[in-house]
Amino acid sequence: MTEREEPPAGVPALRTLAMPADSNPNGDIFGGWVMAQMDLAGAVPASREARGRIATVAVEAMRFHKPVYVGGIFSCYAEVRRVGTTSITVSVEAWAERRPLGECVKVTEGTYVYVAIDETGRPRPVSALSKEAPS
Numbered sequence: 001m002t003e004r005e006e007p008p009a010g011v012p013a014l015r016t017l018a019m020p021a022d023s024n025p026n027g028d029i030f031g032g033w034v035m036a037q038m039d040l041a042g043a044v045p046a047s048r049e050a051r052g053r054i055a056t057v058a059v060e061a062m063r064f065h066k067p068v069y070v071g072g073i074f075s076c077y078a079e080v081r082r083v084g085t086t087s088i089t090v091s092v093e094a095w096a097e098r099r100p101l102g103e104c105v106k107v108t109e110g111t112y113v114y115v116a117i118d119e120t121g122r123p124r125p126v127s128a129l130s131k132e133a134p135s
Contacts, residue, residue: 007095007104013078014041018096020070029068034094034108035059041076042090042112049080049088050116051127057087062110066096073097074107081111086123088114 014037022033039056046054068074075095082089094108118124 007075007106008077008079008093010077012041012075012095013044013092014076016074018068018070018072018074023070027070029070029072029074031064034064034068034074035062035110037074038076038092038094038108038110039112041078041094042092043114045078045080046088046090046112046114049083049126050114052124053117053119054088054114055117055121056112057115058113060111060113062108064108066105066107068094068096068107069098071099073099083126085125086115088116088126090114 016037018029018033022029024030039059043054043056073096075097076092077095078090078092080088081091090112092110092112093106095104096107097104115123116126
């Protein structure tokens, strides 16, 4: 896989600031915090695609490339890759802006799987309309 040197085009699904409360004793941001932010970012296009409630059912192919540092601007870009009967698979790339120089580096990437759920929390079919929408 060829590494891109710039974040994906478009608006990030999530952007936040990495804070000291989310760091380990070495001053790096906890991987669990990174994964949680990526899950939130992936949920944005997944809930749109499902046109309703969703739940995370799997995290696949998670890869941490570089650490996230306190004070960095953390951005996640999410794209729907597959829509099944009840599931939606989303690729998420996380980028960090290193301050004060402003260098942007890809720090993490992963694939998140969500399932559309009804008001009782049971799986439900993803809308037929969303399956017909152009990619």
